[in-house]
Amino acid sequence: MKLLRYGEPGQERPGVLDKAGLIRDLSGYIPDVAGPALSAKSLDHLKSLDIEALPHVPGQPRIGACVGNIGKFICIGLNYADHAAETGAEIPKEPVVFNKWTSAVVGPYDNVLIPRGSEKTDWEVELGVVIGRAASYISEQEAMDYVAGYCVVNDVSEREYQIERGGTWDKGKGCDTFGPIGPWLVTTDEVPAPHNLKMWLEVDGKRYQNGSTSTMIFNVPQIVSYLSRFMSLQPGDVISTGTPPGVGMGQKPHPVYLRPGQTMRLGIEGLGEQRQQTRGA
Template sequence: MKLIRYGSPGAERPGMIDAQGRLRDLSAQIADIAGAALSPASLAALAVIDPATLPLIEGTPRLGPCVGQVGKFLCIGLNYSDHAAETGATVPPEPVLFTKATSAIIGPHDTVRIPRGSTKTDWEVELGVVIGSTAKYVDEAEAQACIAGYCLINDVSEREYQLERHGTWDKGKGCDTFGPLGPWLVTKDEVDDPCNLRMWLEVNGHRYQDGSSGTMVYKPAFLVSYLSQFMSLHPGDVISTGTPPGVGMGQKPPVFLKAGDVMRLGIDGLGEQRQEVVAD
């Protein structure tokens, strides 16, 4: 299934995409694409619904973040061997963990705002993992069962704040609008191999990132298992798993976002995003 949230910010309603690509309303079945609605039992109940029996959503409403009420937005750094190489780093012996503030989350086509004083705002196309069952001290086999599905994420990053302002990466990762999610949450039964997906990102029509999740070092099930050793993961938590090469700071010379730029990005089977960039 491809599950969506649509409507104005803060008032999104749940829906799904039918076989013809049309939006269908799920408000009579679940309150939101969030929390307990992402459990295996809930997703199984949704899967047997004939989309043709659901109300058709007319027009082209705004798509919100594909997961609501996100409790934790966890991210993995330097998790693609070719991206680590372009930054002059080596893949660490254990995953690098940082967090994005949940207040950074926006819809897939919402506006990205460059923070005041920023000169190094960057892009990163990433594969997101959405948790469907609580994971605590799970092994990899158990971890796979805890995944509800996958989504497209743009891990927008301010490199000066991240790397030059001392301390953790979080201050350059959690700025408002730095976490577009969606357009869809694709349940894991529709993703044959999350480690073999083409990923790309363009700025103003120029393709900077054109890679594959095949160069991901620490795979989704391993990451869920690994993170569950340090904290419980709950339904609706999101893990952003890293990016392939082609980020702005890896260009020679570096290229960073400015007001007026337009980003487009996508992952095979998980849809596309488009964001206009403005100054905050």
């Protein structure tokens, strides 16, 4: 099942994609693709519905972030062996954890704003994991029972703010619009092999990232279990699990960074595609 949210910012309604690729309205059954609606019981009920009989949403409405009311937007850094190599970093012994502020969340086709004074805004296609059940101190063996589904995340990053300005990575990761999510939340039953998905990203038609989740250092159960030792995870929390090589910072002989007026396209096998225009803030 491919869940989504459609409508203007702050007014999104829940929907589901039917077999023909049409949006069907779910607001008669759940208030939003968020919180309790992501529980296994709720998802099982939605899966039992006759999707083709739900109201069809006409036209081409704006698609919002596929999860509403996100409580925590947690990210894992340097989690692909080939990406760590391109940045010259050592393979982490434990997951590198940082946050994106929820004010960074936008829809998959919304504009990405280059911060004022920024010269090193970068791109990162990532597999997003959406939590569907409250979790604390869970084992790797049971971790997948707490996952509602997966989505595409663009972990947009300002490298100067992240690396050169002192403190943690967070200030370079959480700028407004730096967290496009979606277009869909794809439930786990439709993603039987999350650790073998092709993923890619292009800027102005040039493909920079062309990787696979198979090169993850820490897999999804390891990440979910690890995080649950340090914080409780709640339904609707989003975990962005790292990026493959090909980021702008790693380009040779010189890094390549985003500037206003460019187009990013990115996607993950089975999870859909995003497209963003860059604009000056």
